[in-house]
Amino acid sequence: MKDQNKPTVAVIGFGEAGSCLCKGWGLGDVRAYDIKQHGDATLAAKKVTQMLAAGVLIGDDAASIASGTDMIFSTVTADQANAAAHTVAKAIEPGAYYLDLNSCAPSTKQKNAGLIEEAGGFYVDVAVMATITPKYHQTAMLVSGEHAEQAIALMLALDMKPVHVPGPVGRASTIKMIRSIMMKGIEALTAECFTAACKAGVADEVAASLDASQTKEGWKAQAAYNMERMTTHGIRRAAEMREVAITLDDLDIDGFMTAGSINWQEHFGNLGISLLETEGLERRIDFIQRAIEAKQQR
Numbered sequence: 001m002k003d004q005n006k007p008t009v010a011v012i013g014f015g016e017a018g019s020c021l022c023k024g025w026g027l028g029d030v031r032a033y034d035i036k037q038h039g040d041a042t043l044a045a046k047k048v049t050q051m052l053a054a055g056v057l058i059g060d061d062a063a064s065i066a067s068g069t070d071m072i073f074s075t076v077t078a079d080q081a082n083a084a085a086h087t088v089a090k091a092i093e094p095g096a097y098y099l100d101l102n103s104c105a106p107s108t109k110q111k112n113a114g115l116i117e118e119a120g121g122f123y124v125d126v127a128v129m130a131t132i133t134p135k136y137h138q139t140a141m142l143v144s145g146e147h148a149e150q151a152i153a154l155m156l157a158l159d160m161k162p163v164h165v166p167g168p169v170g171r172a173s174t175i176k177m178i179r180s181i182m183m184k185g186i187e188a189l190t191a192e193c194f195t196a197a198c199k200a201g202v203a204d205e206v207a208a209s210l211d212a213s214q215t216k217e218g219w220k221a222q223a224a225y226n227m228e229r230m231t232t233h234g235i236r237r238a239a240e241m242r243e244v245a246i247t248l249d250d251l252d253i254d255g256f257m258t259a260g261s262i263n264w265q266e267h268f269g270n271l272g273i274s275l276l277e278t279e280g281l282e283r284r285i286d287f288i289q290r291a292i293e294a295k296q297q298r
Helices: 016-025 041-054 062-066 078-089 106-118 148-157 171-200 203-213 219-250 256-269 281-297
Strands: 009-012 031-033 071-074 097-100 122-128 141-144 162-164
Touching: 009 016, 009 062, 016 041, 031 062, 062 078, 071 078, 078 097, 078 106, 097 106, 097 148, 106 122, 106 171, 122 148, 122 171, 141 148, 141 171, 148 162, 171 203, 171 219, 171 256, 219 256, 219 281
Parallel strands: 009 031, 009 071, 071 097, 097 122, 141 162
Antiparallel strands: 122 141
């Protein structure tokens, strides 16, 4: 490390996340590269113009900007995360930090870590936990892995707001990936529900009914409650959701999320168990898992 108070920084991927980090830092010597610099001439020109406006030092490829850099932030699309790690591994300096901010499965992060660590770099699993545009470089981020604490010290020097998640590479990303089931799922449910509501001319009524049904329960308590309702009434609810599917079909709307709801309700309802005497989310989930395993062994 040249200077822990002012590490040299490179950003691979100059989309929303990469550009927002650079804007938030406000540094004049950040190296940057984006795959769109090559290929379609119009897209390439647009990307280069964006990078010039941000005041970054534009590199010709990921390897060239990684060479001689203390901290490399990978902010590419998820499908390019492994390829980026492969490229950087060819040029990363021993002891340099590779911060993988991409939204990837823990196993993908672990594969990327293997590439970087074998090359002598320090791999850091970073999970960006909110939309990056409002707070830019100060967006909430979880950090895990063997080198997390040292990386956090460097991130703090860049005025970032990292939170340490003790554990190996993949733990921070596990939290984000599983959280995304709910967050992205809610978005998808919203799309399905309110597309149908608007098409049927009942958006106000549906919204008012949902507002009235809102509880003040935390997610964990709500999840425990939902597990009991599904195991107790899953068969009946699956039947109701099949009628929902017919309703959507009549409106000429694809019921992707409704189909999944039918499967989950029926799956839990067919277990033939009651959770009324079992308190707590973990205990209820454990009860359900044991029931599933027992059913599979029959």
